[in-house]
Structures are given as C-alpha cells and as structure tokens.
Amino acid sequence: MSIANNLNHIKKQLPEHITLVAVSKTKPIEAILEAYDAGQTIFGENKIQEMVDKYNVLPKDIKWHMIGHLQRNKVKYMAHFVDLIHGVDSFKTLKEINKQAKKHERVINCLLQAKIAEEDTKFGLSFTDIEKILTSDELKELENVNIIGLMGMASFTDDMDQIKDEFNKLNVFSDRLKTQDPRLKILSIGMSSDYPLAIEYGSTMVRIGSAIFGVR
C-alpha cells in the first residue's frame, strides 16, 4: 500500500478528537512529502538534528513534534520552530526549553513523559515526580513553556493485557490531573502496534510511524 493509502486507512479508524502524529524518523524527504500531499501536516521525529534538517527543506506549515529522548544541549537547535515536545522527563530539561524558547519570544508546548513500561530502557518520570513538577513553585517561573499533557510508551511486548494495564493506569492518572488542571488535556499514547488499544484508554494523540511509512 502507498503512504497515502496507509494514512487514509488509519485516519478512518481514528475518532475525530484524536490527533495523528506521523512519525517520520529515518524516512526520506520524499516520503514525508507524499504524506504531506495526502493532507498530513503533523510529523514526529526522535532526533533533533534530523528534525532540523527536515524542517529546513520542507514546507513551513508542517508542525514538528519532538518525540524522542531530549539531549539538553541540542534543545536550542529546534527552539525556533518545534510545535510540541513529547518527551520531557526532567525539570532541568524543562528549564532549558524555557530558556531557549525565551530567546525566540515563544512559548513552547510540552508533554511530560510518564514511565509506564516495566523495562528499564524507557525514559520517563514517575507519577509522583510528575505531580511534584506540576505543583512546584519553580514551574510558575517558567513562562515560556506550557505543559499541556502527558506522553507514555507501553512495554515492548506482545502481551496485550500488560499494555492495557500500562495504558489504563496512565489514563486514570491523566484524568485525575485534568480535573485539577484542564490545560493538561493531551494524552499521547499509541503507536503502530497498539494504537487501537490506546484509543480505548483515553489517547488524544497517537504517534504512528511504520504503519504509515513502512518498516524502518
């Protein structure tokens, strides 16, 4: 199937309120343009340099989401254009994003990455640490970042019950935060292998790569 066909197939399954991030990491410019020509305008990358290179040559109405683990010293390269940063997992990183956003007189939208997977390889904050950040006085001083929700990655497993558990606990936590602060409206969960499940568990934003662009 073509990229356009894949996109249409996925979009048909997504309820209206769910945002589709097309994850284009490692994929060439031509593939992104094919998706863009089919109407997709939000793309996700996991490496800052690769995202910058693509931003420079692609249409400027594309919204770029950084979905990967952040190297603090590289935040400055994307601060003038990044639309949403999904993988914020420390207050230090938030401070750096704020500093770089300020230089460009921007407010950068961020998601806090929650650790929901069992394995050690996944980055992310505990629910306790997320609440600490959200209620801290230091956060109020960061006027150039705007936290608008949470991001999570389920364990890399075929065990759907485990993935369900992980999505469920994040969804419950996210709902609780939302009642305290309605600005935290985004829940970024769901990838090619698990997005139908993520939708059942409150996802408002799915990050889909291989089901659109083919295997990497």
Ligand SMILES: *Cc1c(COP(=O)(O)O)cnc(C)c1O
């Ligand atoms: C690569 C990646 C995705 C997309 O994965 P697919 O399995 O290709 O859909 C989603 N989220 C993050 C954080 C990723 O790094």
